[in-house]
Each structure stands twice: as C-alpha cells, then as structure tokens.
Amino acid sequence: MTNLGSFISGHAQEYPDKTALITSQRRLTYSEYDERTNRLANGLHTLGVHKGDKVATVLEGCAEYAELFFACAKMGAVMVPMVTRRLDDEIDALVSMSESSILVVASDHSERVAQMRARGLLRDLRYLIHIGPAGPSERGRAEEGILDYEQILAEAPADQPPTTAGGTDPVILLSTGGTTGLPKLAIHTHESLLWNVFNFHWNVGFRHDDVCLTNLPQYHSGGMNCFTVVNGVLGLTGIIVHHFDPAEFLRTLEEERVTYLLLMPPVLYDWLVKAGADKYDLTALRVFFTAGGNFFNRDKVRANLPHSEIFYLYGQSETVGATTILRGPSIFSRGDSVGRVQPVMDWRLVDALGEDVEAGVPGELVLRGPNLFSGYYGNAAETDNAWRDGWFHSGDMLSADVDGFMYFEGRTKDVIKTGGENVYAVRVEAALTAHPAIKEVAVIGRPDPKWGEQVCACVVLEDGHSVTAEELVRSCRAALAGFEIPRAYFVVDSLPTNPVGKILKQQIRDAIEEGELRPLGAQGASS
Incomplete structure (x- = not known):
C-alpha cells in the first residue's frame, strides 16, 4: 500500500543534497524537504489531525504548498486546496463542504481571510495556520487557534511520522472546474495520483536531472498533480512560481x-x-x-x-x-x-x-x-x-x-441544435480562431423560433484589428457547413471566465438576451 510521502523520504536517503524545490526566496534539498514534511506531519498530528482529516489552503505558489501536500500524505490527512480567485462565500462553502478543520493561509491572503472570519465565515475551523506574517487583525492570537507555520515545524520532531495511509485512501480533494454553481470536490487517492505519475513518465520519459517549471497555480490539478506530485515522486527539481x-x-x-x-x-x-x-x-x-x-x-x-x-x-x-x-x-x-x-x-x-x-x-x-x-x-x-x-x-x-x-x-451541454442538426461549438470556435483578427471566441446557442436554436459567436479581437460579420461568414464557409456558421457575431473586450479559466457561456447568453451586447451589422449564413 504505497504512500506518496514515502517517495520524498526515499529520495532523501538516495540523494540528500539534490535540489528538490526552488522559489524566488529559497532552495530546498531533498534532505531538507523530507525533514520539513516530517516535522509538519508530526506538528499537524499534535494539533489533533488524524488519518482522513481535511486541511484546506488559501495559497498562491510557494514551497510550503508542496510541503503541505507531502506532509498530509505522510500522516494520512487530506489536502483541500482552494482556488484563490473564487469569491469569499464560495471558499467558505467549500471549506465547510469538505469538513476541513484547519486552514493554511499565506501573507498575501491573510487579511482577506481575517475579514472573512470577521464576517462570520469559516466559523468551523479549529486552527488557522499562517505562512509569513499574519494580517494586522490576527497577530498574536495563538490562544484563539491562530498559529505560525514555521513555529509548528520548529517545535515538532523530525522523525518519520507513523501512518497506515496509502493505496486507495484519499489524499486530496480537487475542485472541479464547473461553469455553473458551486464546484464539486473530486476525491483522489494515493493510488490515483501515482497512476497519473506513471502516465506522465510513460509519455515524457523524465530524467534524473530534469528541472521543471510551470506557471500553473498549485491549486490547479495541473499545477499540483502534473507538476508538484510528479516532481516529488520521481525525484526531480521543481521551480515554483508565485507570480x-x-x-x-x-x-x-x-x-x-x-x-x-x-x-x-x-x-x-x-x-x-x-x-x-x-x-x-x-x-x-x-x-x-x-x-x-x-x-x-x-x-x-x-x-x-x-x-x-x-x-x-x-x-x-x-x-x-x-x-x-x-x-x-x-x-x-x-x-x-x-x-x-x-x-x-x-x-x-x-x-x-x-x-x-x-x-x-x-x-x-x-x-x-x-x-x-x-x-x-x-x-x-x-x-x-x-x-x-x-x-x-x-x-x-x-x-x-x-x-x-x-x-x-x-x-454534452454545449451542443447547439438548429434545424434538426447538431452543431458542436468547439468546431465552430476552431474555424473562427483561424481568422487573423480573432484572438478568442466563444460560440453559443440562443433561442430561435424557427430553427430551435441560433448559432452565435462572441469574439475578442487581436490588438489593432477590426472585422465585419460578412468577413467572418466568408471565412467560416471554407471550414463549416451552412447550418454551422454563426448567424450573429458580438465583439467584446474579454470573455467572462470562472476562477480556473473556463468560459462562462451562460453569462454571455444572459448579456445577449438582456441587450447588453449588440451584434455586428450582418446576419450569418443561411441554413
């Protein structure tokens, strides 16, 4: 029953002086990585965190993110990373949904979290752990469960924490990237993440001396699972970007x-x-x-x-x-x-x-x-x-x-039905982005009394470019059937997205139906 944290300990024994993590602030060897994750795991246990308990985070990219994941893995806890771009009420709801008892926050979000708590949010937390200085309103309040990350490590033993976790035990809850409503929390286990490492290694063929860099935040599945976890399990060097x-x-x-x-x-x-x-x-x-x-x-x-x-x-x-x-x-x-x-x-x-x-x-x-x-x-x-x-x-x-x-x-919900035909939005979007004036595009369906739905396109133009509806229709004719070509085009400065970058097409539909967006001056192709 493999525990993901055991890989950090194994690498520390095999090549203790190899660089594991690089940030703008510091560098950690695998020996230091192992010791710090051991101390953090033991410190969390002292706070009453046991196998299966949830530890939530509100963090941007940092070495502590990786330490938290592998510390939780070592002692059997479950990490719950919050997408920091989400609204306060959404973060509160997800922390509550996950039954997290501890929240770890860094200084760039500490005052935000303090204000959330002042409003009565995050009320079920037992401990709030700060990386770096706490916000002004929460300094010096250890008696109220507000703790310092480095102090927890300093006071905890560096021994390997005992655990029976691994295999099919949960290790992380990932927010799904849904475009409507509150996201769901997908449960992943030590085993499922390990198979992802195998998948990546199978395709890429990582080498012992690989130095890996990403711009993805670690609350993103790609940043955490395709980067932090892959690097730690394979013993690579990872560079973490904060901004x-x-x-x-x-x-x-x-x-x-x-x-x-x-x-x-x-x-x-x-x-x-x-x-x-x-x-x-x-x-x-x-x-x-x-x-x-x-x-x-x-x-x-x-x-x-x-x-x-x-x-x-x-x-x-x-x-x-x-x-x-x-x-x-x-x-x-x-x-x-x-x-x-x-x-x-x-x-x-x-x-x-x-x-x-x-x-x-x-x-x-x-x-x-x-x-x-x-x-x-x-x-x-x-x-x-x-x-x-x-x-x-x-x-x-x-x-x-x-x-x-x-x-x-x-x-499945992004198929437009017009005149009895199925139009796949992504196909139309690919045709439109081939036009040199188009930077981004979102294709949607809107009600049509004759055809059921009408294909519409909302486009963002490249800097310094302009375009007419007639041009876009002509461009589409080379790649699309007549019924697939949008009948209306709307130009916007940017497309609305959710916190993980997925386009919120319902917001576009609402803006069109409410008259907030006006179409370019021509209809699309005939059916």
Whole structure:
C-alpha cells in the first residue's frame, strides 16, 4: 500500500543534497524537504489531525504548498486546496463542504481571510495556520487557534511520522472546474495520483536531472498533480512560481537550465515571445507541455523552440490531469486532435442511449481506470450520476478517428441544435480562431423560433484589428457547413471566465438576451 510521502523520504536517503524545490526566496534539498514534511506531519498530528482529516489552503505558489501536500500524505490527512480567485462565500462553502478543520493561509491572503472570519465565515475551523506574517487583525492570537507555520515545524520532531495511509485512501480533494454553481470536490487517492505519475513518465520519459517549471497555480490539478506530485515522486527539481512575470519567467528558464516547461494556456507563450524569448538561451528545454483550448500558436512554438518536443493534453480534475496526450509530429499532422487516451484507461464514445458510436461520430467520452477519482466528496447524487455501469461519464463530447486519435467536440451541454442538426461549438470556435483578427471566441446557442436554436459567436479581437460579420461568414464557409456558421457575431473586450479559466457561456447568453451586447451589422449564413 504505497504512500506518496514515502517517495520524498526515499529520495532523501538516495540523494540528500539534490535540489528538490526552488522559489524566488529559497532552495530546498531533498534532505531538507523530507525533514520539513516530517516535522509538519508530526506538528499537524499534535494539533489533533488524524488519518482522513481535511486541511484546506488559501495559497498562491510557494514551497510550503508542496510541503503541505507531502506532509498530509505522510500522516494520512487530506489536502483541500482552494482556488484563490473564487469569491469569499464560495471558499467558505467549500471549506465547510469538505469538513476541513484547519486552514493554511499565506501573507498575501491573510487579511482577506481575517475579514472573512470577521464576517462570520469559516466559523468551523479549529486552527488557522499562517505562512509569513499574519494580517494586522490576527497577530498574536495563538490562544484563539491562530498559529505560525514555521513555529509548528520548529517545535515538532523530525522523525518519520507513523501512518497506515496509502493505496486507495484519499489524499486530496480537487475542485472541479464547473461553469455553473458551486464546484464539486473530486476525491483522489494515493493510488490515483501515482497512476497519473506513471502516465506522465510513460509519455515524457523524465530524467534524473530534469528541472521543471510551470506557471500553473498549485491549486490547479495541473499545477499540483502534473507538476508538484510528479516532481516529488520521481525525484526531480521543481521551480515554483508565485507570480507570473514573462521577463522573470524567461530569466529563470535560462539561468536554471529548465528542461521541462508546463505552460497553459497556449496564449501565454505569446507573452514570452513579446517579452523577448529569442534573446534568451532556451536550448536546455527538451519538453514543452501545454493544454487549454485551441493550440493556435503551435507553429510559433516549434519555430522558437526547435530543440523541444511538444506535447498537448486534454484533461479533467476527475482524471487527475491528462485524459489524452498528443505529442511530437502528431501535433502537426493530426489537425485539431487532442491525442490518444492515456493507455492506463479504457474508453468508449457513446450516444445518448449509451451505445458505442462509429469512428468520426461525436459521442460522450466515458472512462474507467485506476487514475480516476473515486467520487465527489459529500455528494452521493452527483457521484452516482457521474459513475454509471462502472464507467465515468465525462460530460465531454469527442469523436475518434480509426487510429484512436480524439477530437474534442464540446460539452454534452454545449451542443447547439438548429434545424434538426447538431452543431458542436468547439468546431465552430476552431474555424473562427483561424481568422487573423480573432484572438478568442466563444460560440453559443440562443433561442430561435424557427430553427430551435441560433448559432452565435462572441469574439475578442487581436490588438489593432477590426472585422465585419460578412468577413467572418466568408471565412467560416471554407471550414463549416451552412447550418454551422454563426448567424450573429458580438465583439467584446474579454470573455467572462470562472476562477480556473473556463468560459462562462451562460453569462454571455444572459448579456445577449438582456441587450447588453449588440451584434455586428450582418446576419450569418443561411441554413
């Protein structure tokens, strides 16, 4: 029964002086990493945290994030990272939903949390642990359960904490990235996260001397599971970014001789190019991993990083990180494919009746395998709805070619029905982003008395560009059937997103229906 924390201890014995973590503030060897996670695990135990208890966090990227995860793993507790961009009431609800008894917060959010508590939120916490100085209103209140992170470590023994946790025991609750309502908390175990490490290692082939960097926050499944956990289990060197600054990011890539870069979404690469990526020595970078939306700038990445192998992934919190991976030449020869399903998972594409669809026909992706989540914490109804007949129903529509390469078609709720035909929003979005004036786009359906629904597009323009509806219609005709071409186009400065970056299409629909957005001056194509 493997415990994820045991990997840190094993690496500390094998190569104690190897650098494990790098931040702008400090560097930790594996020996120090192991000692600090042992002390933290023992300190949490002293506070009454036992196997299965929940420890929530409100943190940006920091070394303590990684320490907390592996300390919780070592002693059997369950980490519950909060997406810091969420509203206060949402964080309060998720902390309560998870039954967390401890919240760990760093100085950049300490006063926010203090104000939340002053309003009566987070009332069920037993302890609030501060990394760095506490907010002005909560300093010097240890008697009220407000504790200092470093003091807990200093007062706790460095011995290996005893635990019986591992295997199928929960180790983290991940917020799903839903676009409506409060997110669910997907339960992942030591085993499911370990299988994700195997998946990544199978595809990437990590090396002992790899130095890994990402811009993803650690509350994100990618930042935590595809970076922090992968690095710790495989004994790699990880660089943790607190705040994304393109110029500083590039300096770090060069100075630390970074070999593995996980950068999402693809648009962020353009920021590095604008910051002068061509002026830095990036030849050490052998792996460039990206995800999130249409990989529109793949040719630019290849031109700027000729020595790097390029990977693209599609995934969900429920599958830990990567559901499919596309790599190397396939990125350029397979069009808009998101790759093949990871080999550890069985998969099917099914219609509304649960029957398998043929190659090229969109269907809902259903999965099973040891890396999948075991359920939604405290939500049996949603768990039963997601897991049916032994398969996880992803809610994502994909199609597959005869070679097993997948093509994302949209969410099951993101299919527009017009005149008896199904229009997949992601297909229309891909056609529109091919236009040089379009930076981002969201395609939605709105009620239509004749056709049932009308296809509409909400677009963000590239700086300095303008466009007409007629131009967009002409551009779409080369790639789409007549019924797929949007009938109305709306230009906005930015698309509304949730805290993990997913587009809130319902907000766009509401803004259109309420007259807040006005269409460009032409109708789309005829059916």
